[in-house]
Amino acid sequence: MAENKxxxxxxxxxxxxxxxxxxxxxxxTALPARMKDAIILVLHRKNDSESILGNLMSNKTALPVREVxxxxxxxxxxxxxxxxxxxxxxENEYTFSLDSSEKxxxxxxxxxxxxxxxxxxxxxxxxxxxxxxxNADGASGLLxxxxxxxxxxxxxxxxxxxxxxxxQAVDLGAAVWVLNESxxxxxxxxxxxx
Amino acid sequence: xLHEEEIDHLTTVLYDLYGYDFNHYARASLxxxxxxxxxxxxxPSFAELLHKVKTQPSYLPQVVQGLTVNVTEMFRDPSVFKTxxxxxxxxxxxxxxxxxxxxGCSTGEEVYSMAILLExxxxxxRSLLYATDLNPFVIEHIRNGIFPMSQMKNYSENYIQxxxxxxxxxxxxxxxxxxxxxxxxxxxxxxSTHNLVSDRSFNEFQVIxxxxxxxxxxxxxxxxxxxxxxxxxxxxxxxxLGSKENIRFTSIAGNYTPFSIKDKIWRKTS
Ligand SMILES: C[S@@+](CC[C@H](N)C(=O)[O-])C[C@H]1O[C@@H](n2cnc3c(N)ncnc32)[C@H](O)[C@@H]1O
Numbered sequence: 439m440a441e442n443k444x445x446x447x448x449x450x451x452x453x454x455x456x457x458x459x460x461x462x463x464x465x466x467t468a469l470p471a472r473m474k475d476a477i478i479l480v481l482h483r484k485n486d487s488e489s490i491l492g493n494l495m496s497n498k499t500a501l502p503v504r505e506v507x508x509x510x511x512x513x514x515x516x517x518x519x520x521x522x523x524x525x526x527x528x529e530n531e532y533t534f535s536l537d538s539s540e541k542x543x544x545x546x547x548x549x550x551x552x553x554x555x556x557x558x559x560x561x562x563x564x565x566x567x568x569x570x571x572x573n574a575d576g577a578s579g580l581l582x583x584x585x586x587x588x589x590x591x592x593x594x595x596x597x598x599x600x601x602x603x604x605x606q607a608v609d610l611g612a613a614v615w616v617l618n619e620s621x622x623x624x625x626x627x628x629x630x631x632x
Numbered sequence: 633x634l635h636e637e638e639i640d641h642l643t644t645v646l647y648d649l650y651g652y653d654f655n656h657y658a659r660a661s662l663x664x665x666x667x668x669x670x671x672x673x674x675x676p677s678f679a680e681l682l683h684k685v686k687t688q689p690s691y692l693p694q695v696v697q698g699l700t701v702n703v704t705e706m707f708r709d710p711s712v713f714k715t716x717x718x719x720x721x722x723x724x725x726x727x728x729x730x731x732x733x734x735x736g737c738s739t740g741e742e743v744y745s746m747a748i749l750l751e752x753x754x755x756x757x758r759s760l761l762y763a764t765d766l767n768p769f770v771i772e773h774i775r776n777g778i779f780p781m782s783q784m785k786n787y788s789e790n791y792i793q794x795x796x797x798x799x800x801x802x803x804x805x806x807x808x809x810x811x812x813x814x815x816x817x818x819x820x821x822x823x824s825t826h827n828l829v830s831d832r833s834f835n836e837f838q839v840i841x842x843x844x845x846x847x848x849x850x851x852x853x854x855x856x857x858x859x860x861x862x863x864x865x866x867x868x869x870x871x872x873l874g875s876k877e878n879i880r881f882t883s884i885a886g887n888y889t890p891f892s893i894k895d896k897i898w899r900k901t902s
Contacts, residue, residue: 507876508847509658509854521876524847527660536847536876537661539701555660558633 446514446531447474448563450630451556453549453579455482455571457599459494461619462569466517467498468627473515475565475630477501480520480552482545482573492519510534520547527551528559543575553579562587567626568612569593571603581612591626594618634663638678642666645685650692652766653829654699656853662699669698693769701848702770704738705783706745707790708843709875712895713745714795720870720897721753724838730759733837733864735828736845737763740774740821741787745794746841747817748803752796756820762835764826774823777813779804784811828857833864840865843896844874858884862900871898 454462462479469477483491495503495517503517504510512518512532520526521536526547529535542548549568553576556564566583568576570593584590590613595601597618607613617625639662643654654662666681673694675681684691707713724730730750734743743763750756765771779787788800804811826834828845840861846854861871862884871879871888873896879885888898 507878508874509851524876527658527664529658529660529850535658535660537658537664537701538703538844538847538874539661539664540703551664 445474446476446512448565449476449478449512449528449556449560450565450567450626451478451480451552451583452567452569453480453553453571453576454569455545455549455573455575455600455603457570457572458593460599461593461622463494463498464619464623465567465626466495466501468623469499469501469517470627470631471500473501473630476512476514477517478520478526478552478556479517480526480547480549482547482549482571482575483522495519506534506536508534508536520552522547525551526555528555531559543573545573545575549576550579554582557582557586557588560586560588564588565626565629566590567592567622568604568607570598570600572600573603574606576603577606577610577612580607581610584612584614590614591622592616593622634666634678639663639666642678642682642685645682646695649686650689651830652692652696653827656829656850657699657848658850661701661848665699665701669695672698696767697769700767701844702738702767704741704844705790706741706779706787707794707796708742708745709895710790710793712794712872712875712897713749713790714793715892715895715897716746716872717749717753717795719892720839721749721755723868723870724759725753725755727838728758730755730839731762731835731837732759732839733762733764733835733841735764735826735840735842735861737765737774737841738767738770739779740771740823741779742841742843743774743821744777744779744813744817745791747820748791748796749794750820751817752798756816759820761821762837763821763823766825766827766829768825771823771825774821775818777804777815777818778810779813781806781809781811828860829853833860835864836866837864837869838866839870839872841872842874843872843877846877847874855883858882862887865900867900869900871900872896873898 524536592613595605
């Protein structure tokens, strides 16, 4: 356990809403087979799509995929999915926690809530990625990751299936990089393989 | 952004002055609650919040309300209630008298859901449902059995998914924007404040519900509260937690057997 704790390098937190699923799958498929980083996916979805998402991911990668339960440990080389109907928070560097409080931007899980929590705990070791969506969620949280010294990547609103969500982040000045899907995937792949 | 020491300071003051112990609450969530309270009540700085808490005892209810999360619904996670209906009630039916504890029941929607299941299994007349929460203000209205009409469509869908066969609206009468639930249900519900951090076991139960409460506690407090439940559950009784909560890796795990993993129901087996 202690070993894992020491080895967690960075946390990559990906927020996606309408039109983001294919990009998420492409990203998951491209991930290196061994990683020192943890991946956290916060996706807006219907409550009843429970395990489908997890299964979709598992078919694309050899990395373990886990829907987060309360106080789960954060380990390197694992893909974590925010469970439906809970906000996903970072309790400390090693532990998640969940919260069923009010929706934010009509969403639970809210991307902003997790981005903000990741920014606070992981600071410059955070990488925030915001994808396609029709919602204003994620922009302000992404700005907090940037302000904390983390890297922020926004899917180019013009190339995204639904450009509204990434556009909000660009307008807010929350993006360090603005990339189309294939550039986003290949850049992250390179970053995480290093 | 609030600092760790500020949260410590606030929890210390709340405990020392009022006896409310938020010390072992999960910090990430507690921090958000404090920020939210300050935003809602337009309190510009942490120092001012602290001052208000110290000097205005009349503000305390709002603080307790603000720091806790009360979101709930009837038949939340319908499949849990379906499993209870199909697999737990037949076991309960073998008991002459049934006692159920809803710990952290918030405004009582979960309690009424269970009362409806018992009614449909013809067990309600020999059951008592204890509805407790630390927040006196959320439980205040449980006895009236009045819930917002705007929720009924959603609750009715949940009810059907839980295996309910009746017309859900037969359980309440609609008045303006409110639904008043049948007094036969209310008559079997006992409401009381109970703080899981500081209060003790007060009875023995065949079922304890504690859903979406433990997520707000740190692991140490979770362990303590689960021990309290363990002392309050009958042999072969049931423990029902929230959909993302687990007794794995806790000190009571060895005494329980999973009854339905997906619905987070355990049975006490030793
Ligand atoms: C999210 S609600 C859960 C309601 C319901 N069980 C459900 O799952 O829908 C959490 C409740 O736990 C209560 N709570 C928090 N701390 C508590 C404590 N120390 N003792 C008793 N109840 C507590 C809160 O007041 C709140 O009403």
